[in-house]
Amino acid sequence: MQAVEIKKGIYWVGVIDWNLRNFHGYQTGRGSSYNAYLIIDEKITLIDTAKVNFKDEIMERISSIIDPAKIDYIICNHLEQDHSGSIPTIMKKCPNAQIFTCMPNGLKNIPKFYGDLAYKGVKAGDSLSIGKRTLQFIPVPMLHWPDSMFTYCPEEKILFSNDGFGQHFASTERFDDQVDFSTLMYEAKKYYANILMLYGRQAKTALSALKDIDVKMIATGHGIIWRSHISEIVENYRKWSEGETSDEAVVVYDTMWHSTEKMARTITEAFARRNIPAKMYDLKENHISDIITEILTKKYLAVGSPTINNTIMPTVASFLCYLRGLSPKDKNRLAFAFGSYGWGGQSIGEVEDELKKAGFTIWLDKIRIKNIPSKEELENITKLILEK
Numbered sequence: 001m002q003a004v005e006i007k008k009g010i011y012w013v014g015v016i017d018w019n020l021r022n023f024h025g026y027q028t029g030r031g032s033s034y035n036a037y038l039i040i041d042e043k044i045t046l047i048d049t050a051k052v053n054f055k056d057e058i059m060e061r062i063s064s065i066i067d068p069a070k071i072d073y074i075i076c077n078h079l080e081q082d083h084s085g086s087i088p089t090i091m092k093k094c095p096n097a098q099i100f101t102c103m104p105n106g107l108k109n110i111p112k113f114y115g116d117l118a119y120k121g122v123k124a125g126d127s128l129s130i131g132k133r134t135l136q137f138i139p140v141p142m143l144h145w146p147d148s149m150f151t152y153c154p155e156e157k158i159l160f161s162n163d164g165f166g167q168h169f170a171s172t173e174r175f176d177d178q179v180d181f182s183t184l185m186y187e188a189k190k191y192y193a194n195i196l197m198l199y200g201r202q203a204k205t206a207l208s209a210l211k212d213i214d215v216k217m218i219a220t221g222h223g224i225i226w227r228s229h230i231s232e233i234v235e236n237y238r239k240w241s242e243g244e245t246s247d248e249a250v251v252v253y254d255t256m257w258h259s260t261e262k263m264a265r266t267i268t269e270a271f272a273r274r275n276i277p278a279k280m281y282d283l284k285e286n287h288i289s290d291i292i293t294e295i296l297t298k299k300y301l302a303v304g305s306p307t308i309n310n311t312i313m314p315t316v317a318s319f320l321c322y323l324r325g326l327s328p329k330d331k332n333r334l335a336f337a338f339g340s341y342g343w344g345g346q347s348i349g350e351v352e353d354e355l356k357k358a359g360f361t362i363w364l365d366k367i368r369i370k371n372i373p374s375k376e377e378l379e380n381i382t383k384l385i386l387e388k
């Protein structure tokens with residue numbers, strides 16, 4: 001396991017998690033990486049670490065450059081265990097190293113993770129000289145936990161961004177100009193949608209902090225390092241954090257006997273007839289983390305559930321729970337509920353209530369059809385959408 005030099009004297013010493021397919025419910029079809037960076041200067045500095053189950057791999061990569069006992073400083077940009085989990089293993093080799101974490105939340109919480117070690121809190125505007133280079137700390141609270149921060153090296157113009165601008169993307173290549181661009185940007189979008197969509201305000205604040213610094217490389221905590229497409233990823237973060245949507249629709253549903261599915265097809269076709277491109281997703285066949293990625297940039301959402309046992313289908317309930325958590329609560333997003341039922345038909349109203357709780361504006365009153373939809377009932381749905 002070798003380190004990869006990303007700039008003279010600065011090495012990627014991270015871990016590639018080829019087989020990761022589920023990251024707390026987010027389906028990670030392309031695996032991931034936990035990126036750590038070693039800076040060789042008067043003070044040898046490690047920026048972030050890796051999940052504890054990969055502690056041997058990170059130690060090997062560090063050892064390919066220096067004896068880990070020589071590490072002076074460890075910067076913990078984020079406490080979550082995928083970035084900090086190998087701290088105890090590394091600290092056993094370099095017990096005198098100092099760990100830097102964001103104030104107040106990193107400093108307050110890190111002992112609960114790793115016990116009594118040499119921690120030092122840093123805040124906005126603080127900087128640390130490591131020899132020829134300086135590290136400046138930029139707190140970015142809630143991007144993605146209260147302790148999250150960026151670390152910027154002005155001499156190298158590198159931003160160590162941790163979760164910001166990251167992607168779950170396993171690759172032996174380290175840079176954005178070495179991998180397929182559209183795949184990379186899709187994974188960056190999927191990451192933003194599934195991890196950061198609810199923190200648009202905080203993402204905007206983080207972007208404004210970057211306006212005053214010159215960044216030539218964004219060394220992320222997951223996936224690929226940005227060096228050739230920095231303006232594109234920063235522009236997309238601006239759009240995503242401001243909730244920019246296109247006039248497109250996402251139709252999400254589950255069905256037991258295809259009645260709700262017939263409604264979903266009719267709705268999808270009706271959108272298309274209104275020149276609103278639409279995509280339809282059966283929750284049995286599609287993962288909620290892929291659907292949420294579509295929803296991030298689309299203005300319209302229709303959600304359908306038949307009634308089962310006086311309520312919503314569990315797949316739809318799970319999707320709505322995920323949506324409510326991640327939703328940026330942006331009133332410009334438009335939604336409606338639909339579904340088939342046999343007698344009570346409670347599910348459709350419940351879906352509508354959940355869409356309201358997720359912050360959507362109800363665009364059409366809920367559409368309820370008893371049993372199998374007739375031709376006339378389906379035509380009425382089309383009319384409703386075309387005439388709205």
Ligand SMILES: Cc1cc2nc3c(=O)[nH]c(=O)nc-3n(C[C@H](O)[C@H](O)[C@H](O)COP(=O)(O)O)c2cc1C
Pocket residue numbers: 254255256257258259260261306307308309310311340341342343344345346370371372
């Ligand atoms: C297991 C089961 C439970 C159901 N429970 C209810 C119910 O509590 N209330 C109701 O209105 N309809 C209930 N129904 C009827 C369905 O909602 C109805 O058949 C509907 O048309 C199914 O739509 P679908 O074809 O999209 O699955 C139930 C159906 C099944 C199979």
